[in-house]
Amino acid sequence: MAKRFSLEGRTVLLTGASSGVGAELAERLLDRDCRVIAWSRRPPEIESDADLVHEAVDLADSAALDAALSGLTTRHPDLSVVINNAGVSERGDFATMAAAELDRLAETQIAVNLAAPIRITQHLFPHLRAQASAMLVNNSSGLAVAPTAMNPVYCATKAGLRSFTYSTRYQAERAGGRLKVVEVLLPLVETPMTASRSHRGKLSADKAATRIIRGMERAEAEIWVGQAAILRRITGFSPALARRLLKIAGG
């Protein structure tokens, strides 16, 4: 990969900018004079800015997603960075929860965490690979590498997204390499997603976003953030040990 990727003045599609890590990313992108097209159901809570364009999109609704994708690159021909950041995490206790409820939660997580990034990638890949330089970022998780017990579908979607990101990167390389394909692997971060988890040592969303932007500007293929970097080292010498640690400590 090239050593640097300038984010200055880019047009960026960012999903999940309404809270948490996505809101922090939006602020940093606006600081770099980017035009940010923010897709989420709620508008971003950050200060309004002429370069922040919120389009209300429910990523769990494939028809709504197709409608949003249709004509996107005509409306924004300079689009050169896409960040699939939106995500949903739900507990799934097979012993105590009703199957119908588990099905409903699974469907949403699969739609938002996996099906939507796949659809967005497939629609926008031809446009992105035709740019002088472009970047596609998928926000997976350390749990893509080693799952926990109680978030089975979430972990499965993130493992699926990790695999999909590899394949997309291979295709981008075959297409000439002007499109960089990046995966972000976060540890536990303090956001609304994790508000119910009283875990010590959560990384702030501010620090997580700062690290992600730095990794993007360095064109890192994989951005392992905070304690996820430790998980990477453990996985390197013993995937079984990494799985055991998450099985015990991951909830």
Ligand SMILES: NC(=O)c1ccc[n+]([C@@H]2O[C@H](COP(=O)([O-])OP(=O)(O)OC[C@H]3O[C@@H](n4cnc5c(N)ncnc54)[C@H](OP(=O)(O)O)[C@@H]3O)[C@@H](O)[C@H]2O)c1
């Ligand atoms: N927090 C962590 O510990 C952690 C760890 C590893 C990975 N991650 C990943 O990091 C990413 C950001 O998570 P976060 O912690 O910042 O979560 P968050 O604060 O809960 O934000 C989630 C974002 O996803 C959007 N979203 C959810 N469902 C959507 C839908 N149906 N349609 C459109 N947008 C939807 C939300 O927007 P609306 O509700 O407005 O639609 C919101 O902006 C996720 O992919 C998550 O899996 C987080």
